[in-house]
Amino acid sequence: MHKLKLYGTPLSGHVHRVALLLSMLELPYEFIESPAEVRQSEAFRRLNPLGQIPVLVDGDLTLADSNAILVYLAKNYAPGSHWLPETPLAAAQVQAWLSKAAGEVRYGPASCRLIAQFSAPEDDRVALAISARFLPQMEQHLSDRDYLATEQPTIADLACYSYVAVAPEGGISLAPYPAIRRWVARIAALPGFFAMPALPHPAQR
Numbered sequence: 001m002h003k004l005k006l007y008g009t010p011l012s013g014h015v016h017r018v019a020l021l022l023s024m025l026e027l028p029y030e031f032i033e034s035p036a037e038v039r040q041s042e043a044f045r046r047l048n049p050l051g052q053i054p055v056l057v058d059g060d061l062t063l064a065d066s067n068a069i070l071v072y073l074a075k076n077y078a079p080g081s082h083w084l085p086e087t088p089l090a091a092a093q094v095q096a097w098l099s100k101a102a103g104e105v106r107y108g109p110a111s112c113r114l115i116a117q118f119s120a121p122e123d124d125r126v127a128l129a130i131s132a133r134f135l136p137q138m139e140q141h142l143s144d145r146d147y148l149a150t151e152q153p154t155i156a157d158l159a160c161y162s163y164v165a166v167a168p169e170g171g172i173s174l175a176p177y178p179a180i181r182r183w184v185a186r187i188a189a190l191p192g193f194f195a196m197p198a199l200p201h202p203a204q205r
Helices: 013-024 042-047 066-077 088-118 124-142 155-165 178-188
Strands: 004-008 029-033 055-058 061-064
Touching: 004 013, 013 066, 013 088, 013 155, 042 055, 055 066, 061 066, 066 088, 066 155, 088 124, 088 155, 124 155, 124 178, 155 178
Parallel strands: 004 029
Antiparallel strands: 004 055, 055 061
């Protein structure tokens, strides 16, 4: 089997979620460091015209968008597995949390981290407000279950994990959310798990 190629940076949660699934599926891959200056190049723009990471190359296939890559990997390399269930309700529940990963997680905790750690030109007040609405809902959802979508880990858990786990790097404490913290520990205990490189925690808000 040819080796997969993953373009990204280690500090990107979007890249981390894909790398986690590759590791948990025990799929060998080549990691190609793609910092901002590389992503502006013509060569990279041929891979993804938006200039965004991650990008997965699998033979003749080039695929961007982290959640789309998760779906592809689960369908192609782990068909019928717990990572992406086939039953209508379970599949819908996975999709709902993938949407939250691209919505509330991205524009809440992930945005706070981008602002605090990388001075991203995003609205801190909006990101904090989204986080303040979303995290209590996630806490309530996890209060009586182990995983987000089904009784086993799915790609929905990986999609939401990376930025929620490092929410303190954006100044958002997880201390008020014991169920989320238990879920974070549960994902970290899965075979093949590895953490993103740590960043300095800013002062708690």
